[in-house]
Amino acid sequence: xxxxxxxxxxxxxxxxxxxxxxxxxxxxxxxxxxxxxxxxxxxxxxxxxxxxxxxxxxxxxxxxxxxxxxxxxxxxxxxxxxxxxxxxxxxxxxxxxxxxxxxxxxxxxxxxxxxxxxxxxxxxxxxxxxxxxxxxxxxxxxxxxxxxxxxxxxxxxxxxxxxxxxxxxxxxxxxxxxxxxxxxxxxxxxxxxxxxxxxxxxxxxxxxxxxxxxxxxxxxxxxxxxxxxxxxxxxxxxxxxxxxxxxxxxxxxxxxxxxxxxxxxxxxxxxxxxxxxxxxxxxxxxxxxxxxxxxxxxxxxxxxxxxxxxxxxxxxxxxxxxxxxxxxxxxxxxxxxxxxxxxxxxxxxxxxxxxxxxxxxxxxxxxxxxxxxxxxxxxxxxxxxxxxxxxxxxxxxxxxxxxxxxxxxxxxxxxxxxxxxxxxxxxxxxxxxxxxxxxxxxxxxxxxxxxxxxxxxxxxxxxxxxxxxxxxxxxxxxxxxxxxxxxxxxxxxxxxxxxxxxxxxxxxxxxxxxxxxxxxxxxxxxxxxxxxxxxxxxxxxxxxxxxxxxxxxxxxxx
Ligand code: NOJ
Numbered sequence: 001x002x003x004x005x006x007x008x009x010x011x012x013x014x015x016x017x018x019x020x021x022x023x024x025x026x027x028x029x030x031x032x033x034x035x036x037x038x039x040x041x042x043x044x045x046x047x048x049x050x051x052x053x054x055x056x057x058x059x060x061x062x063x064x065x066x067x068x069x070x071x072x073x074x075x076x077x078x079x080x081x082x083x084x085x086x087x088x089x090x091x092x093x094x095x096x097x098x099x100x101x102x103x104x105x106x107x108x109x110x111x112x113x114x115x116x117x118x119x120x121x122x123x124x125x126x127x128x129x130x131x132x133x134x135x136x137x138x139x140x141x142x143x144x145x146x147x148x149x150x151x152x153x154x155x156x157x158x159x160x161x162x163x164x165x166x167x168x169x170x171x172x173x174x175x176x177x178x179x180x181x182x183x184x185x186x187x188x189x190x191x192x193x194x195x196x197x198x199x200x201x202x203x204x205x206x207x208x209x210x211x212x213x214x215x216x217x218x219x220x221x222x223x224x225x226x227x228x229x230x231x232x233x234x235x236x237x238x239x240x241x242x243x244x245x246x247x248x249x250x251x252x253x254x255x256x257x258x259x260x261x262x263x264x265x266x267x268x269x270x271x272x273x274x275x276x277x278x279x280x281x282x283x284x285x286x287x288x289x290x291x292x293x294x295x296x297x298x299x300x301x302x303x304x305x306x307x308x309x310x311x312x313x314x315x316x317x318x319x320x321x322x323x324x325x326x327x328x329x330x331x332x333x334x335x336x337x338x339x340x341x342x343x344x345x346x347x348x349x350x351x352x353x354x355x356x357x358x359x360x361x362x363x364x365x366x367x368x369x370x371x372x373x374x375x376x377x378x379x380x381x382x383x384x385x386x387x388x389x390x391x392x393x394x395x396x397x398x399x400x401x402x403x404x405x406x407x408x409x410x411x412x413x414x415x416x417x418x419x420x421x422x423x424x425x426x427x428x429x430x431x432x433x434x435x436x437x438x439x440x441x442x443x444x445x446x447x448x449x450x451x452x453x454x455x456x457x458x459x460x461x462x463x464x465x466x467x468x469x470x471x472x473x474x475x476x477x478x479x480x481x482x483x484x485x486x487x488x489x490x491x492x493x494x495x496x497x498x499x500x501x502x503x504x505x506x507x508x509x510x511x512x513x514x515x516x517x518x519x520x521x522x523x524x525x526x527x528x529x530x531x532x533x534x535x536x537x538x539x540x541x542x543x544x545x546x547x548x549x550x551x552x553x554x555x556x557x558x
Contacts, residue, residue: 008097009206009268009291009383010325011484012049013475016387018333019056019078020064020445021426021438029435029443031426033079037087039429040094042457046391046468047475050097052208052270054333056084057103060110062177063408064333064424066101066210067108071195088203097205099270104192104252105211106178114179118159122168129188130179131171131217132159143169146223147243150174151409155243171221173214173243175408183215183252193259200263206291209253212271212284216248230300230351231276245275253289270294270327278318285324292327292383299329300351303342303369303539305498305511309490312380316488319382325484326382330373331390337423340396342369353419354398363451365539367393371470371528372509372541376498378474379507379543381486386471389427392455393467396422397448404447421446431456465530473526477543481505493519497536509541523547 023035033056043051055065056078065075074084091098107114113129120126122134133144135158143156150173157176161167171180181188196207213232222242229236232244253269260267270292271284277297284293301311319326330338341350343366348359370393377384400421407420425446426438431453434442453459460468478484486502493499496512505525510516515535518524522544524531529540536542 005287005291007266007268007291008049011482012097012383013378013478014050014052014099014383014385015043015046015048016052016054016332016385018054018388018424021424022388023429024426024439027439027441027443029439029441029445030077031438032077033074033083033087037083037090040090040096044094044096047472047479048096048386050099050205051091052099052385053101055101055103059108060177062108063175066103067106067175067178068103069108069110072198085202092203099206099208100199100204101210102195102207103210104181105214106172106174106180109177109179121162127168128185129182131182132168133171133221135169141166145221146225147171147173148228173211181215189252189255193255196256196259200260200267204267206268206270208270208272209290210272212290213245213249213273213275214243215252216246218242218246231274231296233276234280235277245273245280250283250289253284257288257290268292278314279321282318282322282324285319286322292325294329294385295327296329299335302346303511305496305509308376309498312488316381326380327385328377328380328382329385330377331387331423332385333387333424334420335423337387337390337394337396338373339363339366339370339393340398342366342373343395354396354422355419356399356401360398361395363395366395367467368529368539371467372539374471375474375526375528375541375543376507376509378478379483379502379505381488381502382484391468391471392427392457392460394427394452394455397425397446398422399449400425400447406446428452428456430458470528477526491519504545506544507541508536508544510536510538513538518542518544521547
């Protein structure tokens with residue numbers, strides 16, 4: 001597969017690090033940049049090409065750092081700017097690229113711009129950097145429109161003016177501590193170009209752009225009285241959303257594309273855009289815009305062969321149409337980890353998350369399917385994103401006590417109300433160490449469940465059949481066979497199976513109740529589960545190559 005801006009990202013496997021929960025060097029129970037730097041050799045050993053760091057900038061941490069108060073500095077929780085610089089250098093020395101998070105839709109309410117906006121009168125240039133409006137109702141007591149925050153409740157908060165009276169309202173698509181910026185303003189655009197340059201000049205290799213579909217809002221901020229779907233779908237039965245996927249966002253990315261194009265070695269951008277259908281998403285990766293966009297339709301697809309095949313086809317076709325490489329992802333810090341998703345009944349509303357006292361996944365079933373799904377994802381052409389801990393087969397912490405939960409989404413019953421905390425728990429490195437090796441003091445900002453000892457990295461490294469070794473083997477084979485730069489050709493093997501060839505490998509997943517044989521002439525080289533003599537068992541995946549001697553005898557070795 002060739003792409004228009006072919007680069008290291010085209011077939012890269014990127015490992016997402018959530019800094020709060022990766023490795024704590026100073027014992028405060030919060031992960032930090034020196035902790036990450038110290039573990040970079042472990043990341044490189046897994047066989048990935050790059051890391052993406054969720055935000056580590058100065059922030060009141062209302063939304064895990066996605067509420068930025070200073071885009072050009074590191075929060076003291078995580079270290080210093082010098083620590084960030086060291087991290088980038090050490091990553092490069094270990095052969096890893098570094099992608100940082102950019103949060104342009106909103107700032108923190110502690111950002112100097114917002115502090116100034118609150119202190120300034122209505123109609124001032126300070127307020128114009130955000131989306132301030134007068135309220136509706138005879139005294140302005142009603143929000144300016146009916147938009148709802150992603151975290152629940154109105155997307156507007158009313159401020160108190162200098163004279164002590166209730167005044168204007170400001171827009172926040174997320175928490176009230178995350179005011180949306182006014183991207184109609186040249187000053188906002190110039191500021192973010194400068195922020196891009198700040199990090200590019202420090203050697204980062206790319207940006208993951210947060211809420212990339214949200215920056216521009218429809219003229220007049222019209223009401224939208226419909227129920228929200230997971231993906232902002234364009235062209236469905238409901239009218240298009242007035243706050244997502246507006247045409248105007250693309251001009252911003254065209255400008256950023258030009259900024260990145262001025263840097264060598266080549267830098268990239270990936271859109272976090274919950275947008276569908278796939279051709280709509282592909283607009284973010286047109287030749288003069290971003291390089292990648294997360295395919296969340298793939299992530300939300302249930303464990304079903306027909307649906308998975310269809311979503312892969314839709315993604316491949318849409319991205320091919322704009323000559324961009326597809327990107328695949330199964331887990332991140334916003335969703336229930338995939339081993340737990342696949343362990344829940346198909347009719348469970350998984351977007352709501354898991355809760356203490358609520359229904360919990362079938363852990364063994366979920367892990368079995370997750371391992372198979374990973375072999376599917378890593379065999380697809382394009383690039384793949386992994387989320388820290390998935391290489392351990394880590395399930396969600398589904399029973400965090402209510403009073404310990406931190407996600408602002410928990411408060412108001414919005415799309416993410418079920419808690420995203422369960423995916424953000426500090427990961428286990430060593431089964432017998434305090435906090436499972438996450439922190440030398442044994443502290444951990446979210447509790448780790450006792451069952452995680454069994455998933456600790458030191459229980460899996462070098463252990464045949466462990467999830468860690470499965471990932472490592474898959475990543476190595478993916479590299480040698482250059483699967484990320486291959487082409488997918490479906491094969492019809494059995495109705496309850498998915499099978500395709502990519503380069504010289506055959507990939508087969510079995511979703512049915514009884515084993516499925518590999519086609520004649522193929523032998524397995526990697527499997528997500530023990531293979532039975534009868535073939536690939538239920539909820540398992542196999543990578544196979546053309547058999548050498550065994551084909552002659554007509555026997556498929558397992
Ligand atoms: C997407 C991020 O991944 C999520 O964690 C955050 O809450 C929202 N964007 C708002 O920044």
